[in-house]
Amino acid sequence: MKKVLYRHLFSKVLGLSLLFFSVSIFAQEEAAEASGGDAAKGKQLFNQNCAACHSLDRKMTGPALANVEARLLEDEGLDKEWLYTWIKNSPGMIKSGDSYANKIYAEYNQAAMTAFPTLSNQDIDDILAYTAAPPKTAVKGPEGPETPLTPSEPGISNELILGALALVFGLLVIMLLLVNKTLRRIAEANGVVLEKEKAEKRIPIWKAFAQNQFLVLVTAIFLLLASGYFAYGWMMQVGVDQGYAPVQPIHYSHKIHAGDNKIECKYCHSSARVSKHSGIPSLNVCMNCHKSIYEYKGNPEGPSAEDLANGYTNEFYTGEIRKLYKAVGWDEENQQYTGETQPVEWVRVHNLPDFAYFNHSQHVSVAGIECQTCHGPVEEMEIMEQFAPLTMGWCINCHRETNVKMEGNEYYEAIHAELSKKYEVEELTAAMMGGLECGKCHY
Amino acid sequence: MASNKKYWKSEAELNPNDSIVETLRQNEFSEEIPVDEFLGDKENLSASTTNRRDFLKYVGFSTAAATVAACEGPVHKSIPYVVQPDTIVPGVANYYATTIADGFDFASILVKTREGRPIKIENNTDAKVNGSANARVQASVLTLYDSKRVQGPMANGEPIEWKVLDATVRAKLGSLKGSNRQIALLTQTYASPSTEKLIAEFKAEFGDNVNHVTYDAISEDAALNAFNAAYGERALVDYDFEKADVIVSFGADFLGDWQGGGYDGGYAKGRVPKNGKMSKHIHLESNMSLSGANADKRYPMTAAQQKIALAKLYGKLNGTNVGGGTSDVDEAVDKIAAEIRKAGSKAVVVTGLNDVNAQTVVLAINKLLSSEAFDTENPKYVRQGDVAKVNKLVSDMNSGRVGALIIDGVNPVYSLPNAEDFVAGLEKVDVSVSFAFNNDETAQSVGYVAAASHYLESWGDAQLKKGQYSLMQPAIRELFDTRQFQSALLTWMGSDKTYYEYIKENWDTAILQGSDWNQALQDGVFVASASAEVAEEPVAAPVEAEEEQWEIAPIASSIRALVGATSQGTELVLYSKVGMGDGRQANNPWLQEFPDPISRASWDNYVTVSKADAEKLGLKNHNVANGGLNGSYVKLTVDGTVLENVPVIIQPGQANGTVGLSFGYGKQAGMQEELATGVNAYTLYKNFSDVQSVSIEKTAGEHEFACVQLHNTLMGRGDIIKETTLEIFNTKDHHEWNHMPQVTLNHQEIPVTSPDADLWEEFDRSIGHHFNLSIDLNACTGCGACVIACHAENNVPVVGKQEVRKSRDMHWLRIDRYYSSEDTFEQDDEKKESMDGLWGDNGSLGGFGEMEDPSVNPQVAFQPVMCQHCNHAPCETVCPVAATSHGRQGQNQMAYNRCVGTRYCANNCPYKVRRFNWFLYADNDEFDFNMNNDLGKMVINPDVNVRSRGVMEKCSMCIQMTQKTILDAKREGRVIKDGEFQTACSAACSSGAMVFGDINDKESKVAELKEDDRMYHLLEHVGTKPNVFYHVKVRNTNEA
Secondary structure (H helix, E strand, O other): OHHHHHHHHHHHHHHHHHHHHHHOOOOOHHHHHHHOOOHHHHHHHHHHHHOOOOOOOOOOOOOOOOOHHHHHHHHHOOOHHHHHHHHHOHHHHHHHOOHHHHHHHHHOOOOOOOOOOOOOHHHHHHHHHHHHOOOOHHHOOOHHHHOOHHHHHHHHHHHHHHHHHHHHHHHHHHHHHHHHHHHHHHHHHHOOOOOOHHHHHOOOHHHHHHHOHHHHHHHHHHHHHHHHHHHHHHHHOOOOOOOOOOOOOOOOOHHHHHHHOOOOHHHHOHHHHOOOOOOOOOHHHHHHHHOOOOOOOOOOOOOOHHHHHOOOOHHHHHHHHHHHHHHHOEEOOOOEEOOOOOOOOEEOOOOOOOOOOOOHHHHHHHOOOOHHHHHOOHHHOOOOOOOOOOOHHHHHHHHHHOEOOOOOOHHHHHHHHHHHHHHOOOOOEOHHHHHOOHHHOOO | OOOOOOOOOOHHHHOOOOHHHHHHHHOOOOOOOOHHHHHOOHHHHHHOOOOHHHHHHHHHHHHHHHHHHHHOOOOOEEOOOOOOOOOOOOOOEEEEEEEEEOOOOEEEEEEEEEOOEEEEEEEOOOOOOOOOOOHHHHHHHHHHOOOOEOOOOEEOOEEOOHHHHHHHHHHHHHHHOOOOOEEEEEEOOOOOHHHHHHHHHHHHHHOOOEEEEEOOOOOOHHHHHHHHHHHOOOOEEEEOHHHOOEEEEEOOOOOOOHHHOOOHHHHHHHHOOEOOEOOEEEEEEOOOOHHHHHOOEEEEOOHHHHHHHHHHHHHHHHOOOOOOOOOOOHHHHHHHHHHHHHHHHHEEEEEOOOOHHHHHHHHHHHHHHOOOOEEEEEEEOOOOOOHHHHHHHHHHHHOOOEEEEEEEOOOHHHHOOOHHHHHHHHHOOOEEEEEEOEOOHHHHHOOEEEEEOOHHHOOEEEEEEOOEEEEEOOOOOOOOOOEOHHHHHHHHOOOOOOHHHHHHHHHHHHHOOOOOHHHHHHHOEEEOOHHHHHHHHHHHHHHHHOOOOOOOOOHHHHHHHHHOOOOOOEEEEEEOOOOOOOOOOOOOHHHHHOOOOOOOEEOOOOEEEOHHHHHHHOOOEEEOOOOOEEEEEEEEEEOOEEEEEEEEEEOOOOOOOEEEEEOOOOOOOOOOHHHOOOOOHHHHOHHHOOEEEEEEEEEEEEEEEEEOOOOOEOOOOOOOOOEEEHHHHHHOOHHHHOOOOEEEEOOEEEEOOOHHHOOOOOOOOOOOOOEEEEEEOOOOOOOOHHHHHHHHHOOOOOOOHHHHHOOOOOOOOEEEEEEOOOOOHHHHHHHHHOOOOOOOOOOHHHHHHHHOOOOOOOOEEEEEEOOOOOOOOHHHHHOOOOOEEEOOOOOEEEOHHHOOOOOHHHHHOOOOOOEEOOOOOOOOHHHOOHHHOOOHHHHOOOOOOOOOOOOEEOOOOOHHHHHHHHHHHHHHOOOOOOOOOOOHHHHHOOOOOEEEEEOOOOOOHHHHHHOOOOEEOOOHHHOOOOOEEEEOEEEOOOOO
């Protein structure tokens, strides 16, 4: 809704300004060039249309575009008209034999720039205005260094409060001791004899306990049961790696990808839809985005505040992207693959034993279960960890409780009709479908 | 009780004055133990900081550490692709259509690959000819991962670069160009239009001195020559046994490897009784072959007798007197002639006699009958070997007329009967190159070894039958630095084309007639329409044109020659086993462990001898205490060539006066030691004749066989393999020939399947799927493709000869073979029924003893047995840990990780189908087969567990396959169609004997088969209610 409104507003502004300019369109032509466009609008247009291949200060698929207008004018003597034509129809220009167009085309591996016939001259002006002088994010700049302080403040205040409390508590203890001492002194002064010997006459409690056979028996049984309980509990977690969060060769943050940027799990783990394996994405999948996302620009105000607070800096993340480039053999300078690859040896987090057969597509595609059901809040995990115990009991419980999603699936029609009649239920659990049979997972 | 016995260690001890004895008595150890050296060094001892207590501490600590460490899971690495190929999804299998054409086996097949690794061979059901994989083709995927492969080109045993080899060969070829010394190509049969064209171009490039010799290790020369004389083309007649009502075979094992095989599908279709009719199969042969075992009437005869019978049959059918007087085959011939006359054009006669006269007469008979099953219009090209040219080449080599010799796909030093001549000739060849897969005998004799690619790494094409084309495409990149012969030829001809481009070009211009190449490649097969066949003719023509015109005697002289056939002494009949073929895959442990369908012995070849001959020669077979079969050794002498220490198996049905020996064994070079088994029968293959006159001599010692079936007869237990004759089947009610066992309840007989006779409450299986496997004993030929398919699909381990001998074979699926003790199984039943008391003529004590011996010419029956998946399974009730349990879908499930190995289930199984892992068979040097090396492990199916030591395993009814089918349907939201459910065995079965499916789907084939009158369960009276059922075997004993 917001976007639509904004666009509406945008076109109104555009319309108004066009109206304004059209009055003196001929006389003002040169002036318009000089006055340029709106850098803020330009930024949006740039991000929508250009950012996949261009950056301001860096060579990517296409050249860096900072100050492109001035640069072209100075170095090549090309005016804005040239740029208009180029942006709107670059392949045409290459064909027409324009020398600089062909030079650029050759320089960038003969990858022709997409033609943008829909951009108006004004749009291009806006973009150029942005490339000439990007609206300063510096407005937020000064706030930047402050932000880390904000979360640290409650930390300090908490400590203060705790310290004060401890002080108060200490004072109380001292006061109590003093009062006690004074009272004793008063008592002594008054000749009151404090009865200490009485306690010594009593049978020590442990002796009394030892003499009471019933109590001993009960305690022994209790201790045995308790130790049995804990021993069992301890032994049952042998081989269960819940919470296993190994250090990976590349610090890949699911939080940033699936959480902050809301990338669908199955965009990268695509084989989960059709295969037993969810699959660790191959590096070419990473490069779909990371070809143009070459650095991490965490917004300390936004969702990355938490990461920054945890000590993960923008430089750190950018360094991890460099590791990806190294592994996949991506030469950032020349924007091309070198062919020297180094497959990444990820540490597997979820290890099902070989004798258990698990099929992702069965659960993801057929049953429509959310990934988070078994993998937990992955979108919040900075470091991926094993959420579920992955024990057989855990599987079985879910199969007992979960109803099978059968609507609209022709396969289930007959089975559902017959089975629901047999069990006299409307919805069938996986267990009723035979999901508890040994051979369904062990073969 | 003190003993006064004196034990002495050596002879020297007997001499009391011997000084050595005295010295030895004084010194316990022959060499002094250097104790002082260590303990005497006080300095060293005191300097050492480790004292006894420390040592104990370390021991204690390391034990504790090991214990704690065991609680921690190991770290698993997971390495994804850098760039994932878009056709590969990890965990999802891809199938590619390809073709095996290795010179012996020709078939259009599908290859199943997982993560880019070929792991299984499946039948290509689109193919009209040879679309089914036999046991060897099924196993060929493991040969790809042979650890003994040649991994790169070699010169004199040293590794070299391909470019060195290329340079050498090109230089030599260049110098020979236009000279009078030969450039010889000695190759396998390719049946490949593109290879033929390429070789023709090679000839054009290097001149007329290029001599292409095609060589089949096991020759079909006579059949090719006979066909050539009659029809002007070196090819083989194609037979469609489905169309035949009467099949008469003179020694042709057409269910085995006769003329390239592939006939079992059509044969089996005609063998299933339909509308009261089935084909009748009459077989005359010396050895007991697979075809003979399936025959309705089998006559054991020597090769000479077969020839006489064939000639007389021709005479009878033609109404002429062929002479030959009276002989002992007359009666048989009369009967056969009557059958054939009755069937008319619905009869077909085939022969496996490697004799041009016999082959000519057979062609004449079929033509005379105008047999419908006889197709000379579109012949087969799967054998093209030319004995005369091979012999010529060997003599040319020896006379120094060959300058360069390039060998591909054959191993002549191993398989030529005159191998010594060949080796001697090789010395006179300047440059000899062998495209070798293993460092075999030939590779070790030639100058250069060109490492050959496996067919799953190669491009290729084949024309198996005229107009029926098939494409070969690689399913994996070359594992090693190997190259296929055709690519090398292209390189040596100076072409920059790849063989792929060459084939594509050839297909686009000459074969496809405008059809889509990609479509043909996807299908793997292409059928040319009639016009293309004419266009194709010139390609085959050059081969024919340069053929020396073979002198074919007219029929009359052929007949005369046949009638005059005599055998001198004992005939040795050489044959090939379905498991080993010509021996090119001898280094394949699956095939070595595959039990021969007839003898049921694995890991060996042996001489098969008839009982009468064995008694004459004093040869014995007996079982020793651990159950293993032992047999005598003999020495075979053929024309001066001696084969020592050949073990003997007494073979029921072996014609008296003949012995059999199979090819393919006795390979030594390039083999893993454990797999170098048997003796080399090729040394006796004189003049490429499979019948030789032999003298047999018993030698000392006993051979230990690994035979998986020790009891050979059914003992009159007619309810295990139910049989009837076509006459009874057609005329009587099925209760008579397929009797349901009865039990008595309240003094009344009720069927054993009645719910009243049951201890258990029946589980309602009418909902969802209920899997059943149907096995038609009429269609099953016993070929064993299912055994290997099961091996591959389910990661069944190979256990080795010694373990098989101890009955520890792990095959989940076995094919039992039974002989009748009387002439027929029916007579066995009668004999058992008529037994009376313990003693006397009809006494059971003597009677049963007699029934243990198979008849001289027994009836044979095959029965595949795997886990029967009993609904009331005896194994499930006795498992103390509930490791085996039943599923709703009817599968008896086995949870390996739950099994503690009590083996109680196996003891309680009436079918004896459970297999126990006595050892860890993977990653164990004691079992150095494919699961013990990284290469061989690539064949493992990732969807099935590799079982560990101490657990029970058995057929799972391929639950991984049924589950996958169900999941695919669920994902696509559709109902499963009949035929989608398959098991490895049913998918591999080319004869249609095994049908798998869901009996709750009332429209399905298996549901229909279950309602059939012939349906019965194995050991029905036990009341196990199996989900595997059989169909009563019907024998066509109707006389004309």
